[in-house]
Amino acid sequence: MSTALIEAPSRTEVAAPEANAPGRPARWPHLLAAGVYLALGLVVMGRYLADPQGTLTPQIPADHTWFQWLLSHGAHAVRHLENPLFSTAQNAPDGVNMMANTSVLGVTVPMAPVTLLAGPRVAYVVWMVGACAGTALTAYWALQRYLVRSRAAAFVGGAFAGFAPGIIHHANGQPNFVSNFLIPLIVAAVIRLGIDGRWRRDGLVLGGLVTWQLFINEEVLLVTAVACAVLAFAWAAFRPDQARRRWRSFGAALGVTALTAGVLCAYPIWFQFHGPGSFSGMPAFNTWGEDPVTWVTFARDTVAGSPEAELTQGRTEQNSWFGWPLVLTVAAVTVALWRRTEIVRTAAVVTGVAAVLSIGPALRFGGELTGVPGPQALLGEDFPVLNLAMPSRMTYAVIGAFVVVLALAWDRLPARAFRVAIVLALVPLIPQPLPAMPDRVPPRFITSGAWRAYVPAGRTMVTLPLPSNWAGREQLSWSAWAGHEYAVPEGYFLGPDVDGAGRMGPAHLSRTTALVHLTVEAGAAPTVTAEDRATVWTEVARWRGAVVVVRDTAGDAAYRDLAGQLFGPGTQVDDVWVWDLRGRY
Template sequence: MRAPSRAPHVAAVTAYIVLGLVVMGEFLGDAGGRVSAHLPPDHTWFEWLLAHGAHVLAHGGNPLFSTTQNAPYGVNLMANTSVLGVTIPLSPLTLAFGPAVTYVVWMVAACAGTATTTYWVLQRYVVGSRAAAFAGGALAGFAPGVVHHANGQPNFVSNFLLPLIVAAVFRLGADGRWRRGGVFLGLLVTWQLFINEELLLVTALACGVGAVFSCRRLAPGFLRGLGVAAVVAGALCAYPLWFQFCGPQSFAGMPAFTTWGEDPLTYLTFPRDTLAGGPQSEAVQGRIEQNSWFGWPLTLLLAVLVAALWRRSVPARVAGGVAVLFAVLSLGPVLRLGGIRTGRGPLAVLPEGVPILDLMMPSRLTYAVTGAAVLLVALGWDRLRPARLLIPLALLPLLPTPLPAMPERPAPTFITGGEWRHYVHPGGTLVPVPLPSNWLGRETLGWSAQALQEFTVPEGYFLGPDPEGKGHMGTQHASRTNQLITDIYRTHAAPALSETDRAAIRADITRWHGEAIVMRDEPANQPLRDLISQVYGPSMTVSDVWLWRP
């Protein structure tokens, strides 16, 4: 008996890789010299995280915490988006080619990998048609919300484990091997925890709701397997989760996130980075996360598929129920219609500060809607002949276009050539100007990434505790130095410093253990040079930077 041909599978994966290359097309000619034009700070942050993974592999240390940013306090990476489940495996590539090249490889692989695992699950367990599985996989890997987050947030693109987790949950104990199934599920959950906790939570909620809608019997094998998975994941994740919520630089809740719900009209709007979308999309709905943005053809088709498959398919009923429930919940506590606040949303009934939920952006619950849409598309293609024409017509407008990119300057030769080592010793800090922060200094944080975090920098771009212990962007120890630097960017001139200001800058540098203050040698930085020179005297010119020794 002839073995089944693998050619269709190879063709499917190849097509997904090609689509991934299209998405990152603007980066392919010069991966090290381009950065996202839509979310450059987040792009740089994830390159910095890739450098963290490489730094841990090369030097050891606690991967859950970094002391190379926000000196001398550090950054709790479990309380941020550490993505250790990707950055550690990719660290050999980062060490060989640098974080910028690795970032582009990661994004292509994340899109194609998510599509591939979805295709594998669908054709193995759900549908008989490989074409149906291919269509579902394409939507999973290149859904509007996924492509939107490819503009600098690869943690919401790296969803390759989620289809495997869903399949493992719904098959748990079905073959009698509940121990093996439970261990496998526990390991998948643990890995996903180190990629994106938010989507792990959304997936868990969706699986629970799906089990209710499917009226799944709680068979002994299922419950035993679930218990095994809980023990395995609990044992492996207990310390990282403790560290996230109770470790140094941890925080409770992100109040700024919890009101960010989905606008119902976005389901009818074409997303920006697609054939049918463009800048006009954001002109209508504003610059918000495009997590749904299915466009009216796909939204209408999904409603038709639910109605047509309702009686003949339990999975379709489950998908329809999950889609409706999570679409409603994703509206959040504040209802907006067309960008205008119109009243209280469904989550307004929840009290403020609900643990775990107070870290989640409600709009991202639409990822469960996307998962339901993937299942409906695959089932519709497999079981409804007319859908084989309608589905391509609905998906064609959503084909991704290359994401916008802009040039990225390389770090100064002083950094890349290692000259900084003559001025900063172990335990000391390199103070780049402008300082890394959530408003300025993205480029100087990139210096740390390009140097693979071989030196420490103060302040930075991260989530940390404010004085009340709530999460916010940046350090809670606001420095006078950064305030003065920010003022220069507003006024384009250095102020005449008082003795109080000079003392405050010296105190900041001392608190940071600063051994060298460095800025790029260029005319645009002259006001910044004048500022620092009022405190530490004239600068030295070293290679292509101005430098002061405090």
């Protein structure tokens, strides 16, 4: 959400007259807005509600499972009072730097009671519904309190903040980009810094919000910081007299913010970049840019969208897929409001800057690379701050600017035609229930706790396949289901390669996983050599493996054959096959 550093109206100026009418509770509109937002969140996750334990996104299933694993990580840290910045549940014995990954501790730790009571798969669905509805509600609160008089205007803006097409697209397995409920509060706090002389309090509040957001999504926080910097300079250019009056108190409050967030975040940030398992960067991560044609394209998960659009535009993150009616409507109301308020002019500046930056290092048009260099190429790939974010996600600032323009247009343009146009532009963007597919629950060997008899303290469970970014997604879900009570080698995470740069998974590909890859590619286990067997046993010894586990299903028969060649005859235990390695090395 983006707006301008304005002299905020008083609470009575923004209060909707109809909300305070005799015999009508003032809170009724807020409760109605919250109810509608919650209902929309349930629609989005509708295909998951009947069976949250056995449902998975078909879009990015590995990320879906990863965030379930993160919920278990937060719950495990709370339950055992452990350091949540690091985990030994994956990549044993080296562990995983959780600050260097999308750990989302700002959500998973508060949600620990839900995860412990209902399990990570149910908690995931609760999280996603709450993230959509919560973001819409905080945007609604900020708009009706500080910007618009009409509760209906605030409702429209809040609905777009929580359910914009780009946000819903990330709901396919990436709740960290849906959990934006702090962003409207952060922007409102920036706008209010020192406005009434209480610069210490304002700085402390903003510092606390920034710290919390750091533990939810650093990339969205970075985009928000860039957007706030742009809007601050734009507002100062549009209102130089007010800027001169406010710069001292604003600067003092900003200093308190920096000090507060710096003290609270110093160790976690140090741990992220210098702690065990840290890395220097992700090569090619910041090269994904937006295509201008997608701005007028309907996103797949909206009522007007369809998967066919992805055939021409590519299966990219649909951050800017606003659809042509909304783009035209925002442009029209921006022109209509241009002379009336500097807020809209500031929002237009934020939109323009963010749209340009979102193009990335090379211009794409209609799904094809044009060869025309983008702004990132002109600025340089190592341009400070911007080199830490994926360019296409700068469009989040555009979503915020659209929120402000839509709310102001509804509130301040007298012609009913504008409101009709806004409704007609937003109706095609109503989200559809997200696609879903069945997911197997872990074997009874895991869910019953029978595994405990085979994995003593300090030892690990070796599953075939091992969790990775290529195979073993299901085995990672076993770890999540078991609450991280046992450790696994390798895994699905970001860590350093041999040169210290970031990569998916451990620095070295194990021979065990290489043999699994050959098994998957051929559909049958390869012939294991004596050298293979010796190498795998060396790896198992390093991992402190206590038991090898393979599902007892026809689809896992090749893995069972591979394990038999490596470890000898196995034993069937309930619905798995096990190879007890204790005392064998």
